[in-house]
Amino acid sequence: MAVTKEAICEVLAPICGTVQTVEHHGDITFLIDKGDLIEAGHELKSHPRTLFNLLIDITAIDQYRRKNRFEMVYILFSLDHSTRIRLKVPLDEYDEPRCPSFTAVYENANWYERETYDMYGIIFDGHPDLRRFYMPEDFVDPETGDPLYPLRKDFPVMGIQGSLPIPEKNPM
């Protein structure tokens, strides 16, 4: 039996109060405050009515607007109830967004958060090993020395000249 939206709202009510939800083509999204994220995660994972025991994915969205530019997205799945939900957490900082690390709830959040940090530059507080994931460690703007995050909306699609070196064609 799938878990209903109302049941999840009831489980979340003691932690987050009234939760804003969005439903689209049968996918339910819950908007959660940054401060409540960890507690809500623990509750959704362990409460017998929800039992969201599988973290499928973590990513982020760069909305590129002045307020709440970045939004974290968590996709959870309950093996017991075969239900899939999505949590969204708006981050209020513009340039250096920070978010509590979900590794406190799900161990496998480790690499997903590293990937999100690599692509969007979101700092996860409490992450055990926050390093770049795909891009080289020294992926910075060659002129200013600022680290680059390629999935941000203000990053040029073709990259920045000289930020990723290639070998010489005719060495010596």
Place this chain on the structure above:
Amino acid sequence: MGLNETLERDGFVVTTIEAIAKWAQKSALWPMPLGISCCAIEMMALAGPRTDSARFGSEVFRFSPRQADLLIVAGTVTYKMSWVVRKIYDQMPDPKWVIAMGVCTSTGGMFRSYSVVQGIDQFLPVDVYIGGCPPRPEALLKGLMTIQDKIDRSKPTIIDMGKPTLSESLLTA
């Protein structure tokens, strides 16, 4: 007169070292399969029974660059990977040839983005480009034959290893 009749009549043929070297080089191109994405599947089909590269002496896929003389780069080369590709190329002994298989490798293809090198000729000398996404194994076979033609037309690289030293001749004796 064919080679067989000449051999039957005289018991020997006269040729040049260069011709022999070219013939030997082009009929035993040992590929180093650098299958780094989807094109690799078609590259494997090249050695399969249908396109059977053994007919051209290229069935011996070497997984060590030190034993290969034909580098088949089959797949998307990212900036991070470019160093590895170059290192493998550098490890291959001379003379060596390079096939850029697929549009990704040749020009970046559909990956017009920050992470993909827009053509491996930016850091490697390429002999043959093969278009297609992925190219059919027949196209790769054509590429192989083009390299053979190229070897046929060019002056062979003959590396003088020098006379063996005393200890070496003792070792081989």
